[in-house]
Amino acid sequence: MENMLQGALSHLDEAAQYTDVHPEVLEKLRYPKEVLTARLLIRMDNGSRRSFLAWRCRYDDTRGPTKGGIRFHPESSMDEVVTLAFWMTFKCAVAGLPFGGAKGAIQVDPRQLSKAELERLSRAYVHAFAQLIGPERDIPAPDVYTNAMIMGWMADEYSSLVGYPCPGVITGKPIALGGSLGREDATARGGFYVLQHLAQELGLNGERRAVVQGFGNAGYFIAQMLHEDGWKILGISDSNGAIYCPAGLDPIAVYECKRKTGRVSDYAAGFGNVQVLDNDQLLALECDLLVPSALEDQIHEGNVDTINARVILELANGPVTAGADKLLDARGITVLPDILANAGGVTVSYFEWVQNRQGYYWSAEEVQQRLKPLMEQEAMHVWSIAQRKAISMRTAAYVHGLQRLSAAIEAHGTQSYFCS
Ligand code: NAD
Numbered sequence: 001m002e003n004m005l006q007g008a009l010s011h012l013d014e015a016a017q018y019t020d021v022h023p024e025v026l027e028k029l030r031y032p033k034e035v036l037t038a039r040l041l042i043r044m045d046n047g048s049r050r051s052f053l054a055w056r057c058r059y060d061d062t063r064g065p066t067k068g069g070i071r072f073h074p075e076s077s078m079d080e081v082v083t084l085a086f087w088m089t090f091k092c093a094v095a096g097l098p099f100g101g102a103k104g105a106i107q108v109d110p111r112q113l114s115k116a117e118l119e120r121l122s123r124a125y126v127h128a129f130a131q132l133i134g135p136e137r138d139i140p141a142p143d144v145y146t147n148a149m150i151m152g153w154m155a156d157e158y159s160s161l162v163g164y165p166c167p168g169v170i171t172g173k174p175i176a177l178g179g180s181l182g183r184e185d186a187t188a189r190g191g192f193y194v195l196q197h198l199a200q201e202l203g204l205n206g207e208r209r210a211v212v213q214g215f216g217n218a219g220y221f222i223a224q225m226l227h228e229d230g231w232k233i234l235g236i237s238d239s240n241g242a243i244y245c246p247a248g249l250d251p252i253a254v255y256e257c258k259r260k261t262g263r264v265s266d267y268a269a270g271f272g273n274v275q276v277l278d279n280d281q282l283l284a285l286e287c288d289l290l291v292p293s294a295l296e297d298q299i300h301e302g303n304v305d306t307i308n309a310r311v312i313l314e315l316a317n318g319p320v321t322a323g324a325d326k327l328l329d330a331r332g333i334t335v336l337p338d339i340l341a342n343a344g345g346v347t348v349s350y351f352e353w354v355q356n357r358q359g360y361y362w363s364a365e366e367v368q369q370r371l372k373p374l375m376e377q378e379a380m381h382v383w384s385i386a387q388r389k390a391i392s393m394r395t396a397a398y399v400h401g402l403q404r405l406s407a408a409i410e411a412h413g414t415q416s417y418f419c420s
Contacts, residue, residue: 069143188221190344214294
């Protein structure tokens with residue numbers, strides 16, 4: 001398995017070959033600004049105490065306060081958190097948001113905890129990292145296995161620590177607690193806007209068959225949007241398995257099944273033409289669009305040869321390893337990279353933060369009206385860099401982000417300024 005951060009930094013090195021940046025910029029972007037590790041000790045329902053490993057990384061704050069989600073996952077690690085924070089730094093730059101990048105995680109399987117234990121753990125995270133986060137410093141958000149209610153607990157905990165309501169410390173909150181309309185489906189919606197805007201360039205106008213890996217926040221909403229737009233959803237998966245139907249699946253009906261039984265694969269029981277597959281079989285389905293919406297490293301050198309999609313829309317962060325990315329590019333498969341494709345989530349998080357600071361709230365239509373042109377503009381910008389320099393969309397997105405980051409870093413002066 002590739003070291004995640006090394007893989008991520010290889011994209012930075014590659015992008016640097018296509019744009020004129022000072023070596024000091026690369027030196028700054030190669031290392032995180034700060035990473036804090038903590039052990040969170042909480043009281044379990046049975047009276048015992050248990051501790052959990054947790055991290056927060058603020059990777060780079062040159063362009064503004066740092067921004068990035070908090071993940072609850074049994075396999076989270078410091079390498080993963082730092083890599084995700086690096087990606088957030090570039091994602092915010094690609095989207096042109098006035099933020100740097102951050103990320104956090106607790107190494108825990110939240111499905112093994114009661115609701116009360118989950119609340120105590122979420123509040124303990126804020127206690128441990130209270131010095132690091134803040135509305136002007138570092139603003140967390142939801143990620144894998146965290147949701148609006150958890151963000152609400154965290155905002156509440158932070159507010160009681162500082163002594164006044166402070167909704168701007170966290171985004172992705174419930175609407176009643178200062179969340180933004182349109183945040184829930186923003187990640188998928190942003191990706192959908194990118195896809196629609198580039199459809200002609202990508203040749204996605206004829207038969208449109210899609211496969212969606214992961215059926216949580218990102219996966220469910222993109223499946224629903226594609227379905228509504230007339231796409232045939234051939235396959236859907238979650239962590240327990242996958243389903244495939246050549247005639248197309250109705251994401252709302254599959255969601256209803258997952259809500260009841262906890263697994264998308266149970267949907268096959270009611271329908272003779274729906275087959276159960278494993279996740280590798282799902283990724284190998286022939287389709288026009290594959291949407292990885294689960295976790296990182298899903299398409300790697302061991303399974304990349306089986307990929308049979310024309311376009312890949314990365315709603316997950318880092319679903320394609322750096323090694324597999326090169327092989328996909330060589331085969332002419334276009335990857336719409338995570339730092340562009342899933343930037344809708346952080347963009348509406350930015351809108352939420354702006355609304356919290358203004359104390360003035362927008363309608364869902366206003367949110368979408370601001371999100372759409374932003375995603376379209378950045379998508380076209382990345383597309384034209386890719387065309388002009390004859391490079392992949394991923395390298396072009398890194399070039400675009402790097403140009404914005406280097407403008408900010410170089411504005412403080414580099415060696416050439418001080419020693420000229
Ligand atoms: P989520 O917790 O809502 O859903 C995750 C889904 O992935 C679940 O359906 C789970 O069953 C499934 N899954 C887990 N392991 C799997 C596996 N091995 N194979 C297939 N499915 C698997 O999480 P989410 O918020 O939808 O996030 C998914 C991805 O999107 C992550 O990479 C996250 O970093 C990224 N992302 C999310 C947002 C957001 O706003 N939620 C924003 C940007 C990026």
